[in-house]
Amino acid sequence: MKNSMNTIQEIHNAFDAGTLTPLELTRTYFETIKSSNHNAWITLCEERALKQAEELTTDLKDKHGGKVPREALPLFGIPLGIKDVLTMDGVRTTCASKMLDNYIPPYTATAVIKLEHAGAISLGKLNMDEFAMGSSNENSAYGSVLHPTHADRVPGGSSGGSGTAVAAHHCVAALGTDTGGSIRLPASFCGIVGMKPTYGRISRYGQIAFASSLDQIGPMAKSVQDAALLCQVMAGIDAKDSTTADVEVGDWFQTAIKTKIDDAKGLRVGVPKEYFIDGIDDEVKNAIESMIQKLKSEGAEIVPVTLPHTEFAVSTYYVIAVSEASSNLSRYDGVRFGVRPSEAMKAVTLVDFYKKVRSNFGAEVKRRIILGTFALSSGFYDAYYRKAAQVRRLMRTDFENAFQQVDVIVSPVSPSTAFKLGEKSKDPLKMYLTDIFTIPASMAGLPAMSVPVATDHQGLSIGMHLIAPRFKEEILIKAGRVVELLAGGVK
Template sequence: MTQTLRTIREVHDAFDQKRLSPMELTREYLRAIGASRHNAFLTVCEERALGQAKVAEALLAREGRVPRERLPLLGVPLAIKDNLVIDSIRTTCASRILENYVPPYTATCVARLEAAGAVTLGKTSLDEFAMGGSNENSAFGPVLHPTHPDRVPGGSSGGSATAVGAGLCVAALGSDTGGSIRLPASYCGVVGVKPTYGGVSRYGLVAFASSLDQVGPMANSVEDAALLLEVMGGHDPRDSTSAVAAATPARDALGEPDWRGLRIGVPEEFFVEGLAPEVERATRAALSWFEKEGAKLVPVRLPHAKHSVAVYYLIAVSEASSNLARFDGVRYGTRPSGEERDLAAFYRKARAGFGAEVKRRIILGTFALSSGYAEAYYRRACQVRRLIKDDFDRAFEKVDLIAGPVSPGTAFKLGEKLTDPLRMYLNDIFTIPANLAGLPALSVPNGKDAHGLPIGLQLLAPQFGEARLLGAAHAFEKGRA
């Protein structure tokens, strides 16, 4: 049943027609997770899930049918990336350092989904502290691709992508700092949306790079992603960077777009050497589809985009080195056993639990912020970040959306890029610009390559342009099916 009910609409129709109850559905998902070999979940919260399903079941019995306006997620089983905290549920960030951390509060985005009736099945794996693009950096073993177990699901929200793709939940939450929702969504053939910076509260998201991190939905349909975004978005007084006047991506925006007025920008910088021919072909075919529907394709230039990876890996690691300074073994995390002679020695021992990628990034970030180098590295990267954002501002004067590939290739083999960090970083070249400029962007399935591996189409919009972004993706999803 979990394999046949893929979307929230299908789940709610089944509830309304009494074909299935919330308890039955949740039990089926818990069984599927237990039987799965994907290693997608780090913690399964069975008790919480069954408790929520029971409440949903009682409510449904009373109401007769799902009150879709009031409780749009009633009885819908979701998975949550394990860098979002839930009161009394272990949150590890896939790190040894937080292996036993039990947070005392719940992230706003999760609280809002649960208040709308959602059932939280568990916490999904990720690259440690969301640092990575393959999910191989988890301290608890790699997550496997939903259909090709010798391949990576992408990262860092690889657990959530596999959970959605393998039918272990209806939808999931991820977080995206440089592509961590869109890349795994693309690799696993699901929909993944990175909202506008400030669109969704980051309260309760364990910070990696605060000026880049955004929480977003991963789902089997654009409609589901839009619904999750609508429920969890909007201002949160507990996150000063959550926008006050955030646009609500209303589900009504999913109607037929006004194709004749739609201008889609095609940046030549997104069709560069290194792009796999099959991905390029699929992307160009998608562009032709939009054109055939009546949209106008407009060439645009993003001349500074080629510096995105360099800028990102200076800014993100700088912010990370600062954010991860909090893992000192005193307030949370693994406390060193034995009596250390001084605080510095205590810190060094406590922080030995970080994995290689996290240490590498902390070192790079500490270097980029250190006296004598901060001007040439961190500050200069922030200046180039402005130039990259200015390129987008200029492009969006001429177009409504920008389209391109999500990743240069499709899901690669486990271990393939593990020994070469720079090669792994370059895989983010098409997703990073949206984070640097704070733009909403998504990945929507766009066919498969010769191995049967999914390809994603990326669409980007101006800040708070989610409605148009989701509308176009929804039309594409329906039209290309």
């Protein structure tokens, strides 16, 4: 099957050999998408994508002599899916919310521009949890996304559409965004690689904000090398995003390709005692411990570390994330942004109008706006937001201390494998705990990755979570690749 090739490299080789063209590949993906009932996509950009693919196909022959210009256009002819939280000029961008059902942005997100400038083709906009708030992709105004292989289960969230689309071969790779685990969790549930780079690595310009101090764009792919390549293309300082950092971007793709199992030797792998707690599925626990053993037998040094403030991670995360969300979502008031339902047009006062417009948000979004509004209100700010910000600093220090002794920290991505649709949607707290292992790295702004290492007895994927120090994507990719090789993934 043309669209089940594992890596961008393989596809480029097929382009070179003349056995495949960008146009054929793009068409095949659209066929797969259309015959699928995963509900992974909200909007397809078929015309736009086919036009891009056609041009690239012509260029390949006429301009590039049939050889993919890998240096200049490293993503030449690679069809991608874009999470519907990222803006594309002239393409409806909904954030999976009824509120933005009719929103057509007049500009394109920096990350998407960079990918397309590198030759990538955007197939369309992927389903997600509304405003990226959720861990199961059940919070979409456009319906739940189904797990790629188990239709009664969730793909994880919030980048559930991205997870399923990549795993079900709807596209080569996809963009997700990660605030507390929204790339890593669905990657783990869907059995693919998901990477959240360091906060400040990739411009957030054009990423519709959920929690600005945590949000980060990242790739979801079938291999560590593809994730590394996408990340490398998107990374770099952007004058439009003041929080991007001027830190050199390495050739991470080459790093991934060159890494061998042998590179496990001397790798110092930290295992935090706080991450191996009661409540983790035995199968998950065993899979991760077995991978740790494999690393050890290949020469890695396994070091027990401690991250003492981990127990406060979920609660502080939810204070900060909901506070920022309540602020970021203020603009959806029906005046400039936000659909005006017909009841709102009958409103007599401005306040009444706001009430009617804003009741259009989904239940989880409303819950978070209300919590965040409370946490920021005068009299409570010190006890909640300020306190959470202080705890966050302590969590950063925890990691800094741990990284004195180790190169990477590993853990499960989530305590369980993909759960059933509806299983946790009535219990927000239970749902929030799904992200217990991914949240700390988000709070500290660290680069982290999910790599599939095993499947449980039902055939559901188990991901290993790797965390590296700030701006050490190089180490993360190297370690991730070792794990991928040890797990018998992409050769």
